[in-house]
Amino acid sequence: MKQTAIPFLFMRGGTSRGPYLNRADLPEDLDQLAKVLVAMIGSGHPLNINGLGGGAAVTTKVAMLSRANDNWADVDYFFAQVGVEDQLVDFKPTCGNIMSGVGPAAIEMGLVAAQDGETIVNIHAVNTGAKATAVVQTPGGIVSYDGPARIDGVPGTSAPVALQFMETVGGITGAFLPTGNLIDTLDGVDVTCMDVAMPMVIATAESFGLTGYESAAELDENADFYARMEAIRRLAGAKMGMGDVSKSVTPKFGLLAPANQGGTIATRYFMPWKCHPTMAVTGAQCLASCVLTPGTVADGLAARPNGSPARITLEHASGLIDVLVDFSDSNDGFAINSAGLVRTARKLAAGETFVPASVWERN
Numbered sequence: 001m002k003q004t005a006i007p008f009l010f011m012r013g014g015t016s017r018g019p020y021l022n023r024a025d026l027p028e029d030l031d032q033l034a035k036v037l038v039a040m041i042g043s044g045h046p047l048n049i050n051g052l053g054g055g056a057a058v059t060t061k062v063a064m065l066s067r068a069n070d071n072w073a074d075v076d077y078f079f080a081q082v083g084v085e086d087q088l089v090d091f092k093p094t095c096g097n098i099m100s101g102v103g104p105a106a107i108e109m110g111l112v113a114a115q116d117g118e119t120i121v122n123i124h125a126v127n128t129g130a131k132a133t134a135v136v137q138t139p140g141g142i143v144s145y146d147g148p149a150r151i152d153g154v155p156g157t158s159a160p161v162a163l164q165f166m167e168t169v170g171g172i173t174g175a176f177l178p179t180g181n182l183i184d185t186l187d188g189v190d191v192t193c194m195d196v197a198m199p200m201v202i203a204t205a206e207s208f209g210l211t212g213y214e215s216a217a218e219l220d221e222n223a224d225f226y227a228r229m230e231a232i233r234r235l236a237g238a239k240m241g242m243g244d245v246s247k248s249v250t251p252k253f254g255l256l257a258p259a260n261q262g263g264t265i266a267t268r269y270f271m272p273w274k275c276h277p278t279m280a281v282t283g284a285q286c287l288a289s290c291v292l293t294p295g296t297v298a299d300g301l302a303a304r305p306n307g308s309p310a311r312i313t314l315e316h317a318s319g320l321i322d323v324l325v326d327f328s329d330s331n332d333g334f335a336i337n338s339a340g341l342v343r344t345a346r347k348l349a350a351g352e353t354f355v356p357a358s359v360w361e362r363n
Contacts, residue, residue: 002357006040009105010349014097015153015278015318016058019353020105023066023078027360034080034089037062039355041082048084052353057249057271060084061098067111072131073124075106081249090249092172093198094125096132096281100161100343103134104143108347114138128171130197135162145346152319153278158344165285166338168197172250176336178240182295186235187228192296193240196289196336198282199251201236204297205268212257212266216275216317219268226273229253233272252280254287258301263313263320265291265302279316285339288312288323293334309340 009020019040027033038044041060042051053060064078079098081090103121106112112121119138124131137144137159147159169176173195183190192202205212208225219225233253237245245251249272257266269276269283276283291298291312292305305311309326326337 002361003354004357004360004362005352005354008351008353009108009347010052011101011105012154012346012348013063013099013101014151014281014343014345016061016095016097017054017348018059018061018063018098019052020063020065020101020109022109022111023064023076026064030091032360036355036360037080037082037089038087039359040353043082043087044085046085053082053084055084056277057081057084057274058097058277061095063098063102063105065102065106065109065111068122068124070124072122074112074122075102076124076126077102078126088247091127092248093250094127094130094171094282096163096165096197096285096341097343099123099125099132099134099281100163101345103136103161104145104345104347107136107138107143108350114141114143116141125171128168128197130168130171131166133164133166143347147344149342149344151342151344152316152321154344158346160342161345162340162342163281164338164340165197168285168339169336170195171197172199173240173242182293183297184236184239186232186239189232190297191232191236192290192298193236193251194286194290194293194296195240197285197339198280199240199242200254200283200286200290201233201251202254202256202287202290202297203232204301205255205257205266208255210255212255212268213260214268216268216277219275229270230272252283254283256287256290256298256301259315261315261320263315265298265312266315268317275317278318279314279321281341281343284314284321284323284341285325287314288325288339289327289336292325292327292336
């Protein structure tokens with residue numbers, strides 16, 4: 001079988017991993033690109049046995065990088081979520097965990113010049129238009145992956161990657177509250193539909209007869225919950241102006257409950273057809289924003305900080321994640337300005353990945 005070689009880095013970014021590619025090495029047409037990514041990941045098999053995927057949504061993600069075309073950003077980051085089994089590719093969302101590896105990958109690829117000590121990489125998230133700044137550890141002008149930072153869901157410690165997210169409100173729907181309401185009642189369940197870094201439908205665990213402390217595995221075994229949640233998610237998607245979302249991973253779904261591990265609030269995040277084993281960086285920003293916004297379904301579940309920036313500690317299925325949110329609350333209304341998190345990344349492999357020439361043959 002003749003195959004097409006594509007240069008790649010294989011990296012862990014936050015609690016996700018996947019290939020990081022140069023956009024110039026891939027087909028421009030999105031339909032053709034989707035076929036290439038399906039073949040590269042091995043979508044269509046539960047173990048992705050014929051590709052680079054790992055049989056879970058957090059291991060079937062792809063980052064495509066290029067030099068930015070505007071005066072602010074250094075690199076354009078185009079994200080793709082490849083389905084594990086359905087051979088579908090969703091280009092609508094972005095991924096904050098994978099973004100944790102964008103700064104290091106951009107330096108490794110030669111798209112951004114490293115500085116001695118730390119290198120600031122300004123990132124434009126192509127899918128949503130959001131902006132983010134990554135501070136990468138580069139002693140001696142070389143990316144370092146060794147350090148003291150620890151994130152729940154990843155063993156050991158690594159060099160910290162400090163991320164600051166800006167212009168994340170309304171990236172997909174164009175509005176902080178896409179339905180215009182703080183609370184909507186859909187199929188008898190109160191939800192808050194919010195678009196901060198990721199469009200989400202957020203409800204209390206109690207409204208589904210859950211505690212909110214169930215493990216990811218316990219939730220994934222609850223077929224009745226998923227059926228009801230998916231029906232509400234589709235109704236919300238239409239109400240948010242996103243149309244038919246039955247084949248899209250957005251909007252994502254989140255559940256809230258009172259904290260029981262010393263955090264601000266307990267959360268579970270859905271991708272949306274599986275419970276995230278930890279927490280999405282984008283989802284963390286949206287859930288934290290929901291906690292900070294008066295009048296949402298989070299009311300009464302957590303003490304709301306008065307000052308800005310506010311540190312919101314989300315309890316998730318594998319531990320905790322901190323989000324530092326800068327917000328404004330005035331007579332003009334409530335507004336999210338930016339959010340910061342610390343993640344880690346690690347280069348796992350580098351070289352060439354191959355797809356059948358019958359899928360794509362470079363001219």
